[in-house]
Amino acid sequence: MRKFTWWQAVWLSFFSRQLYQSVARQWQGIGSLYLLILSALVVLPVTMEIRAGYLSFIENDLPLYLDELPELTIQDGTASTPEDRPYIINEKGTTDPFIVVDTSGKITDLEQTSAPVLITADRLYIRKSDIETRSFDFSTFPDMTIDRSLIEKFLATTSKFVLPFTYLILVTFAWSWRITQAMVYALLAGWLAKKQGVRMRYPSLVRVSSVALTPAIIIDMLLGSLGLPLPFAGVLFMVLEVMYLRFAMQSISQLPTDKHDDEGSIIA
Numbered sequence: 001m002r003k004f005t006w007w008q009a010v011w012l013s014f015f016s017r018q019l020y021q022s023v024a025r026q027w028q029g030i031g032s033l034y035l036l037i038l039s040a041l042v043v044l045p046v047t048m049e050i051r052a053g054y055l056s057f058i059e060n061d062l063p064l065y066l067d068e069l070p071e072l073t074i075q076d077g078t079a080s081t082p083e084d085r086p087y088i089i090n091e092k093g094t095t096d097p098f099i100v101v102d103t104s105g106k107i108t109d110l111e112q113t114s115a116p117v118l119i120t121a122d123r124l125y126i127r128k129s130d131i132e133t134r135s136f137d138f139s140t141f142p143d144m145t146i147d148r149s150l151i152e153k154f155l156a157t158t159s160k161f162v163l164p165f166t167y168l169i170l171v172t173f174a175w176s177w178r179i180t181q182a183m184v185y186a187l188l189a190g191w192l193a194k195k196q197g198v199r200m201r202y203p204s205l206v207r208v209s210s211v212a213l214t215p216a217i218i219i220d221m222l223l224g225s226l227g228l229p230l231p232f233a234g235v236l237f238m239v240l241e242v243m244y245l246r247f248a249m250q251s252i253s254q255l256p257t258d259k260h261d262d263e264g265s266i267i268a
Contacts, residue, residue, distance in 0.1 A: 001018075001021065001022060001025065001026065002018065002022065003022055003026045004016075004018075004019050004022045004023070006033075006034050006037060006038075009023070009034065009211050009214065010038065010041075010214060010218070013211050013212070013214035013215055013244070014214075014215050017247075017250075017251035017254070018251075019211070020208060020211065020212070020247070020248040020251040020252055021251055021252055021254070021255050023207055023208055023211050023248075024200065024204055024207070024208050024252045024255070025255065027207055029203065029207060030179075030182070030183075030203045030206040030207050030210070031179075031182060031206060031207040031208075031209070031210030031211060032175075032179055032210070034207075034210055034211065035175055035178045035179050035182065035210050035213075036171070036175050038178070038214065038217060039171050039174035039175040039178060040171050042174065042217055042218070042220075042221040043167065043170040043171055043174050044167075045221065045224065045225040046170060046224065047163060047166050047167045047170055048163075050162075050166050051162055051163045051166065054159065054162050055159060058155050058156075058159060061092055062155070064092055065089055065092075065098070065099065066148045066151060066152070068087070068089045069087070069089060069099070069101070069148065069151075070082055070083070070087045070101055071145060071146070071147045072101065072103075072119065072145070072146040072147075073144075073145045073146075074138050074141050074142075074143060074144050074145075074146070075143045076143070077122065077137070077138045077139035077140075077141070078121055078122060078138065079103050079119065079120070079121050079122070079138055080103050080121070081101060081103050084103065084104045085102075085104055085106075086100060086101070086102035086104065086106055086107055087100070087101040087102070088100050088115070089101075096114065097113055097114060097115035098115055098116065098117065099115060099117045099118075099119070100113050100115045100117070100118045100119070101118075101119040102118070102119070102120060103119075103120060103121040104121075105120075105121065107120070108120055109125065110125050110127050110133055115127075121138075122137065122138050122139070123135045123136060123137055123138060124136040124138070178210070178213060178217065179210070181209075181213060181241075182206050182209040182210040182213060183206055183209075185209040185212070185213070185241065185242075185245055186202060186205035186206040186208075186209045187205075188242070188245060189205040189208060189209050189212075189245055189248070189249055190202070190205050192245065192246060192249040193205070193249050193252070193253070196249060196250065196252075196253035197253070198249075198252065198253050200252070208245075208248050208249070208252065209245060209248075211248070212241065212244040212245045212247070212248045213241055213244075214244075215240060215244055216237045216240045216241045216244070219237075219240070220233075220237060
């Protein structure tokens with residue numbers, strides 16, 4: 001029997017019965033490394049899109065905010081600005097406040113403004129949602145002066161790490177989700193195998209399920225890259241995954257058995 005490599009599985013998974021037979025009998029493990037590699041490939045377009053958006057914000061949008069942002073001096077846990085008044089920086093192209101800087105004491109908490117960011121004399125407030133906010137006490141900050149040049153230097157440095165950091169997070173999330181799917185689908189694969197008169201060990205079922213997920217993963221990536229919406233995508237992808245799982249188990253059932261026990265035939 002021909003043994004297929006992981007990169008062949010990426011496209012052969014769409015139509016090859018021989019691939020699924022090879023995966024069941026010749027591959028090792030539960031397919032976690034295969035899903036890790038596949039996840040690392042499919043999140044690349046999303047990562048590049050996020051990086052492009054971040055760099056576009058720094059180059060095009062951020063300067064508009066920095067032009068209005070006052071110099072902020074933090075000393076002994078207390079912040080001050082050149083003028084003792086509220087500074088309101090609006091969202092780009094709107095009249096909605098985005099950042100409010102007020103060390104005068106007129107605005108002291110987020111309930112007094114709709115802005116998601118508020119800087120007072122002693123705290124930085126960030127509104128994460130309508131019910132969740134975070135605050136940072138300036139008493140934990142070292143003495144410093146925050147101005148345009150400092151912010152630009154900081155963002156120029158962090159922009160170098162946006163791509164690898166974002167990529168790592170996306171790969172981890174994608175792999176965790178897909179391996180969980182494969183482990184759940186393995187239960188269904190076991191039932192399908194039993195209907196075909198075949199017994200397979202659970203690790204083999206997870207491995208086959210991992211490869212059977214490939215068509216849905218690739219199609220999902222292509223649709224996302226092209227910006228094509230798919231109504232009821234979750235349901236449709238689930239149907240596609242089950243169809244390929246059934247195709248995989250039917251293909252494996254055509255293999256001759258090479259081990260026997262009292263409970264039936266074991267092929268992988």
